[in-house]
Amino acid sequence: MSSEAAVKYVTDTPESEVKRVAEWINTEEYKEKNFARQALVINPAHACQPLGAELAAHGFEGSLPFVHGSQGCASYYRSTLNRHFREPAPAVSDSMTEDGAVFGGQNNLHEALENAYTIYKPKMMPIFTSCMPEIIGDDLTAFIKNARQKGCIPQDFPLPYANTPSFNGSHVHGYDAMLLSILQTLTEGKAVEGRCTGKLNLIAGFDANTGNYREYKRILEAFGIPYTLLADISETFDSPLDGTYRAYPGGTKLEDAADSINGKATIALGTYSTAKTFGWLKDNYAGKHAALPTPFGVEKTDAFIMKLSELFGKPVPESLKAERGRAVDAMTDAHQYMHGKKFALFGDPDYLLGYVSFLLEMGARPYHILCSKGTKKLEKEIQALLDASPYGKDGKIYINKDLWHLRSLVMTDPVDAMIGDTHGKFAARDANIPLFRFGFPVFDRVNLHRYPLIGYQGTINMVSTICNKFIEMRDETCEDRHFEMMR
Numbered sequence: 001m002s003s004e005a006a007v008k009y010v011t012d013t014p015e016s017e018v019k020r021v022a023e024w025i026n027t028e029e030y031k032e033k034n035f036a037r038q039a040l041v042i043n044p045a046h047a048c049q050p051l052g053a054e055l056a057a058h059g060f061e062g063s064l065p066f067v068h069g070s071q072g073c074a075s076y077y078r079s080t081l082n083r084h085f086r087e088p089a090p091a092v093s094d095s096m097t098e099d100g101a102v103f104g105g106q107n108n109l110h111e112a113l114e115n116a117y118t119i120y121k122p123k124m125m126p127i128f129t130s131c132m133p134e135i136i137g138d139d140l141t142a143f144i145k146n147a148r149q150k151g152c153i154p155q156d157f158p159l160p161y162a163n164t165p166s167f168n169g170s171h172v173h174g175y176d177a178m179l180l181s182i183l184q185t186l187t188e189g190k191a192v193e194g195r196c197t198g199k200l201n202l203i204a205g206f207d208a209n210t211g212n213y214r215e216y217k218r219i220l221e222a223f224g225i226p227y228t229l230l231a232d233i234s235e236t237f238d239s240p241l242d243g244t245y246r247a248y249p250g251g252t253k254l255e256d257a258a259d260s261i262n263g264k265a266t267i268a269l270g271t272y273s274t275a276k277t278f279g280w281l282k283d284n285y286a287g288k289h290a291a292l293p294t295p296f297g298v299e300k301t302d303a304f305i306m307k308l309s310e311l312f313g314k315p316v317p318e319s320l321k322a323e324r325g326r327a328v329d330a331m332t333d334a335h336q337y338m339h340g341k342k343f344a345l346f347g348d349p350d351y352l353l354g355y356v357s358f359l360l361e362m363g364a365r366p367y368h369i370l371c372s373k374g375t376k377k378l379e380k381e382i383q384a385l386l387d388a389s390p391y392g393k394d395g396k397i398y399i400n401k402d403l404w405h406l407r408s409l410v411m412t413d414p415v416d417a418m419i420g421d422t423h424g425k426f427a428a429r430d431a432n433i434p435l436f437r438f439g440f441p442v443f444d445r446v447n448l449h450r451y452p453l454i455g456y457q458g459t460i461n462m463v464s465t466i467c468n469k470f471i472e473m474r475d476e477t478c479e480d481r482h483f484e485m486m487r
Helices: 015-024 028-036 049-057 071-085 098-103 106-120 131-136 140-150 171-187 210-223 254-262 275-284 297-312 318-338 349-361 376-387 403-412 422-431 455-477
Strands: 066-068 127-129 200-203 227-230 265-269 288-292 342-346 365-371 396-399 417-420 435-437
Touching: 028 403, 049 066, 049 071, 049 127, 049 171, 066 071, 066 106, 098 106, 098 131, 106 140, 127 140, 127 171, 171 254, 171 275, 200 210, 200 275, 200 297, 210 227, 210 297, 210 318, 210 455, 227 254, 265 275, 265 297, 275 288, 288 297, 297 318, 297 349, 297 455, 318 455, 342 349, 342 403, 349 365, 349 376, 365 376, 365 403, 376 396, 396 403, 403 422, 417 422, 417 455, 422 435, 435 455
Parallel strands: 066 127, 200 227, 200 265, 265 288, 342 365, 342 417, 365 396, 417 435
Antiparallel strands: none
């Protein structure tokens, strides 16, 4: 037997070469090569469709999300939600393996439906797919029909389902597809000619901030407007710790969701994550309909408040007028700490539109704006916001780019701060700038999902978070020990 090594040892890279490459990736030359790549995606700023579908499924009373696919995929969706909210995200999977990939997943689906219904006693099981069943072409319509015929699940038990291939779209598209299926299923046969619940149906879109849902409720209650908040996760992922485990805390009541088709009016917020749902309900729901941007900042909150006033013929409550005044006061008090600062932004389309609008109101400069799953329509909307303000004239929009592209941008054309989710921390650390974690997911900080970002109170929260960080950074390095104490 040869005494030579059976494998070839890896040659250590010289320290000088490591240093050279580390410096090179911060150059314009590297940025040009980075932006030239096409086939490779590095650290995308989005998640996959089934994750969004699971968030929508969690928003209804007694709902048990059901993954038709592999157990590993289901673990990813659950763990991502669990780590963001630091709350349980109960869901089941029919655990497709190699056999399912060859013969199809019907047997898995039938057995899992029967077991989950018997053991966990949910009121509804929204079904959505991962990659494997989408690639092999599983027919969920036929599979579910056969499951009912075999008695695996009761005939009248709600099983909304959505095709959510992980290799296409993003979490916002999966949210939209699942929400649409749930509403179609629950409202089937529930429309009553001439009936009006007198309620507003509010759809928040893909929003993983439980504080935002509570803020919507507070605003509607200030108006005295009866409402059904569809896909409400405010209790699902922010329930009290009182020693009792509840498998299905909170969520929109199924009977309220079913009767929503007879509502007085419907508002869909976050138009990019509710596009298909809103298109369907416009044709099927009674009453008036409106699609509005997520209410970040004063202007977009004003639009939401005025639409509520218009739809229900109610004056704007004095409490909300006072709240608006406090938000404007907070912005005025703090504007000097943000004025002229350059920001790099990334995230979901609806959140990006909100970030840009809010920053422009503060006299800040949205400079690098990146969406890894965007459209020409989104680009035009963001550009219109930039063009309408002198602070937006230098802003550049990058559609369908990833966070490694963003790293090249902030290293070669520096900014003062970044706004986005936890995954931006690597680029922010390399650029030595703060990252304001206003998106999804946020793994490395606690309780941020409890602080509303929408509405006037959300505006105050964002202003305070950003400006206090800039003040803190200055205070830590300022030679004047009395910084901001004496004027």
